[in-house]
Amino acid sequence: MDIKIASVDSVIIYFDNKISKEISNKVKATYSYLKQLNNQDFIDIIPSYSSILISYNILRYDFKKIKEYLKKELENINYEEETSSKLIEIDVYYAEEVGLDLKRVATLNNISIDEVIKLHSSKIYDVYTIGFLPGFAYLGIVDEKIATKRLESPRKKTPKGSVSIADTQTAVYPKDSPGGWNIIGKTAFEFFDKNLKELSPIDINTKVKFNPISKEEFLNQGGVI
Known part of the structure; x- marks a missing residue:
């Protein structure tokens, strides 16, 4: 997993550069976890094949702070657990x-x-x-x-x-x-x-x-x- 800057108010979490069920499951698990955080400073969370785009409140976070926050939070995700469908x-x-x-x-x-x-x-x-x-x-x-x-x-x-x-x-x-x-x-x-x-x-x-x-x-x- 890699967190990169996308713009002044957004970052992209990359899980890989390919399409696969394994990567898709990681995207889904992370997306569900981020939604459950109910962070009011997240403006939008958009999942894709192998990445997630997060737009955030620039009055609350800069890139360094949002990256640190996400890394800390995402350590808790259990990718082995099946996402409910x-x-x-x-x-x-x-x-x-x-x-x-x-x-x-x-x-x-x-x-x-x-x-x-x-x-x-x-x-x-x-x-x-x-x-x-x-x-x-x-x-x-x-x-x-x-x-x-x-x-x-x-x-x-x-x-x-x-x-x-x-x-x-x-x-x-x-x-x-x-x-x-x-x-x-x-x-x-x-x-x-x-x-x-x-x-x-x-x-x-x-x-x-x-x-x-x-x-x-x-x-x-x-x-x-």
Whole structure:
């Protein structure tokens, strides 16, 4: 773990320079611990794949003081202890009419469309970080048999609710947006709601499971083809 200055009122805690479940667990444990401190001089705490950005009150801390404070506090973290997680299950309509790249993912990986669906929906995914768009959760890691590189030319519009794969990660577009991920299905699940206290039901301590549903079920849930 390394603490570096980010700006006049912020620091970054680095745990490593790679993406892995082990590093992600350290980020989550540290993030939860920092939130529990309820330090009123912390303006914002933002976790990422392998680091945490902390913005703080410059009238209370300078870089030297915040670094000393964090080092002392973070000595108490037990990384072996499992961070509590909530499981959210998301219904997905997997079909070529909404999964614009479903066939492409199958073809590039030399497997059937049914196998893509089975492999994608059989895992429980960790949330590595949230970014790009509000409610856009980077989930991992997909089965290596369906890991697929991004599109060479991103779409100008990826429909809201598109369930997608890029390399070893999967995600759902919370709104219409440009994007280069491979679309394999669609969900009516809302990833961002301004009426929610936390704006999104997904956070870094969430685990996600995708469940295949029929077209009829998807439409009954408010899904749009």
